[in-house]
Amino acid sequence: MKIIDATTLAALVLAVLFSTGPSKADEEKFITLASTTSTRDSGLFDFILPMFTQRTGTQVRVVAVGTGQAIRLARGGDADVLLVHHRKSEDAFVADGEGIRRYDVMYNDFVIVGPAADPAAIKGLHDAVSAMSKIATVKATFLSRGDDSGTNKKELSLWQMAGTNVTGASGTWYRETGSGMGATLNASAASGGYTLADRGTWLAFMNKVDLVIMVEGDPRILNPYGVIAVNPAKHPNVKVELAQQFIDWLVSKEGQDAIAAFRINGQQLFMPNAQ
Numbered sequence: 001m002k003i004i005d006a007t008t009l010a011a012l013v014l015a016v017l018f019s020t021g022p023s024k025a026d027e028e029k030f031i032t033l034a035s036t037t038s039t040r041d042s043g044l045f046d047f048i049l050p051m052f053t054q055r056t057g058t059q060v061r062v063v064a065v066g067t068g069q070a071i072r073l074a075r076g077g078d079a080d081v082l083l084v085h086h087r088k089s090e091d092a093f094v095a096d097g098e099g100i101r102r103y104d105v106m107y108n109d110f111v112i113v114g115p116a117a118d119p120a121a122i123k124g125l126h127d128a129v130s131a132m133s134k135i136a137t138v139k140a141t142f143l144s145r146g147d148d149s150g151t152n153k154k155e156l157s158l159w160q161m162a163g164t165n166v167t168g169a170s171g172t173w174y175r176e177t178g179s180g181m182g183a184t185l186n187a188s189a190a191s192g193g194y195t196l197a198d199r200g201t202w203l204a205f206m207n208k209v210d211l212v213i214m215v216e217g218d219p220r221i222l223n224p225y226g227v228i229a230v231n232p233a234k235h236p237n238v239k240v241e242l243a244q245q246f247i248d249w250l251v252s253k254e255g256q257d258a259i260a261a262f263r264i265n266g267q268q269l270f271m272p273n274a275q
Helices: 006-017 037-041 044-056 067-075 087-095 128-138 150-162 181-191 199-204 240-251 253-261
Strands: 030-036 059-065 081-084 099-115 142-144 174-176 195-198 211-215 222-230
Touching: 030 037, 030 067, 030 240, 037 044, 037 059, 037 181, 037 199, 044 059, 044 240, 044 253, 059 067, 067 081, 067 087, 067 150, 081 087, 081 240, 087 099, 087 222, 099 128, 099 181, 099 199, 099 240, 099 253, 128 150, 128 211, 142 181, 142 195, 150 195, 181 195, 181 199, 181 211, 195 199, 222 240, 240 253
Parallel strands: 030 059, 030 081, 142 174
Antiparallel strands: 081 222, 099 195, 099 211, 099 222
């Protein structure tokens, strides 16, 4: 058996420690993006994120949850970047010092979908508040995400404008799925109920059964998205330089063109609007 003396052993250890080969961390350069189920379920991220990675070498690991939960993750320092769609909550996130700056990225809109039989007689309306009021009046089945998402927040604001207290109706004609957009659309299709959906997920949704768009075109149901880097002054662990790299790409001509190019059956799902 060959015995290695102390000097040789020390030299071997130093050679390993100071090897110029790439570390695992270098090979796995990534950021964590807290975002919404709509950006995932629509297929947008599957389309644009490989372009960003090809350009920069940075992987994007997406945690897709409702907007409220995404913001809570970012407030806990468990994400580097936030991309959501509830402007009031986004502005509060920045005002509280949790985020550095909000950037406009894109928008689409919400639609009210429901069964072809249309028991609330709302098909063709362009007034979302009036449509919600009619649904409540006849107690037609309505499926709510009930998950504190941006879509859920928009839906609750429409009920409030309609003067309807849905809390008291919970579990009757008003049902909360506690799930993402795709699962809630599935529940609506299965139960013949109405729901509020973002257009992107609706267009990507395959299991429509007899669900159709009932209400669209009301300016009150526009759906803007913003992106924010988490503030390293609050959370020193965040990868702020890589986060800003992602934001810069997203709002650049290349990123905006990628968003505009994403289509399903020839239909554009998101309209880029970075300034």
